[in-house]
Amino acid sequence: MFTAGEDLGSETSSLDNDIFFEVLKRVDPVTLATVSCANSEIRKLSEDEVLWEKFCNERWPSTKDPSVRALINEVGGFRKLYAKCYPLIISNEHLAVRDVHGYGMDGSEDDKGGEEGFQFSPSDLISLVDVVHGEKCIFTKTIHGIPEADAFPRWFSSSPFRIDLLRSPEEEDERGQEEQAPVMIAHGLPSIVSFDRERKHGKFWKALLDDVRVSWITINKRTKEMASLSSWRPLGGSQQWPRDGDFLVRFGSVLPSHRSCFCSTVHCNIVMKCRLINTDVGETVNLKLRLTELSLQLQDMGGVHMHVNGKESLVILRTALRCPRSRLHEEVLSSYNQYLKVHTERKERKTQQEGRLDTAVIVSGTGVFMFICSFIIWLVPKLRASGPANSGSRASVHPLLLEGIKGALIQSLLLP
Known part of the structure; x- marks a missing residue:
């Protein structure tokens, strides 16, 4: 039986826990993880799913959906989701281009990994995609499986892996679709008084890179593994100013590749395109952006095809869900910059090789042409000198031979 003092202490402790x-x-997840080391009582409070559901909802608005909430509870809860998907994927693979003998060949380890990777089908994968500008969510979508993968398995296995969530207005018009892409109203961005000035200073572009964020979480329902394929901040992009005022922003990560890929790593390239609309308002430009494209691709840096096919992509995604993670965005940028460096160096070497090949072809063609010219210069006087001495049908052969040589010479000049 409890005494009055014990009851009061219990009520006080319960009150303190409620207040705490x-x-x-109201603290951020990093602070929460730090204070959880204080004692067992605080650790117990910090592991409450209500807290982590709040953190996940704030960072990934797609987790507010009731069906997504049920899925997250099935695969381990919101605390696990935050622990696995907040850190960024870091590939431990040494970035290198495979040699000619290794490229395109399946090793024994990769074969085992591929067989294990195909124990789940594309329908086992679920992707949570969110686009946030500032503090406002402008687009969110949950993708069950991989579009058209189960309906057309052979086509999916051999075709380049790509997931398109949005289509440009031109594609919608061609397909006869009335569905409108989401519109982002860019509050707080600097005004564009002149496109010429924006091309020079890029003030609007820099503000867009600072405020926009795309997250792409992939979950395997069967193995209960999960990871974020996107980066916290843009990895790069470009301003495209033909007449529409398009912006292209890149997110993503560098993942370990399959044995059949040209390079030891592949680039998970998440592309977001925006377009300025309703721009003519008085002397300034009304800052409205329309989201025209959001896609994900796995890109190899070499070989005949730059894009990884669906069959290889499943194995790569399976490996990515088990990759080590890091909370340092600088490591992701370093890995991506190293990938770009190797990619650029390879393109330069390829350009140099093609240049040397073109030079060799030109030199060889010039040599053949000079030889033909020299042969004709040597042969024509001989034929003219021997022409009168011959009679009948023999004399008529020489003009035909000359015409044939002239035709061959003209044809060689016309060939590229």
Whole structure:
């Protein structure tokens, strides 16, 4: 039987826990993880799923969906989701181009990995995609499986792997679709008084890179593995100013590749395209952006095809869900910059090789042409000198031979 003092102490402890729990709701996840080391009571409070559901909802608005919430509870809960998907994927693979003998050949380890990777089908994968500008969510979507993968398995296995969530207005018009892509109203961005000035200073472009964020979480329902394929901030992009005022922003990560790929790593390239609309308002430009494209591709840096096919992509995604993670965005940027460096060096070497090949072809063609010219110069006087001495049908052969040589010479000049 409890005494009055024990009851009062229990009520005070319960009250303190309630107050402390409300305090924990207002801290960020990093602070929460730090204070959880203080004692067992705080650790118990910090592991409450309510807290981590709040953190996940704030960072990934797609987790607010009831069906997604049920899925997350099935695969381990919101605390596991945040622990696995907040850090960024870091590939431990040494970035290198495979030699000619290794490229395109399946090793024994990769064969085993491929067989294990195909124990799940594309329908086992679920992707949570969110686009956030500033503090406002402008687009969110949950993808069950991989579009058209199960309906057309042979086509999926051999075709380049690509997931398109949005189509440009031109593609919608061609397909006769009325569905409108999401529109982002860019509050707080600097005004564009002149496109010429924007091309020079890029003030609007820099503000867009600072404020926009794309997250792409992939979950394997069967193995309960999960990872974020995107980066916290843009890895790069470009301003495209033909007449529409298009912006292209790149997110993504560098993943370990399959044995059949040209390079030891592949680039998970997440591309977002925006377009300025309703620009003519007085002397300034109304800052509205329309989201025209959002896609994901796995890109190899060499070989005949730059894009990885669906069969290889499943194995790569399976490996990515088990990759080590890091909370340092600088490591992701370093890995991506190293990938770009190797890619650029390879393109330069390829350009140099093609240049040397073109030079060799030109030199060889010039040599053949000079030889033909020299032969004709040597042969024509001989034929003219021997022409009168011959009679009948023999004399008529020489003009035909001359015409044939002239025709061959003209044809050689016309060939590229």
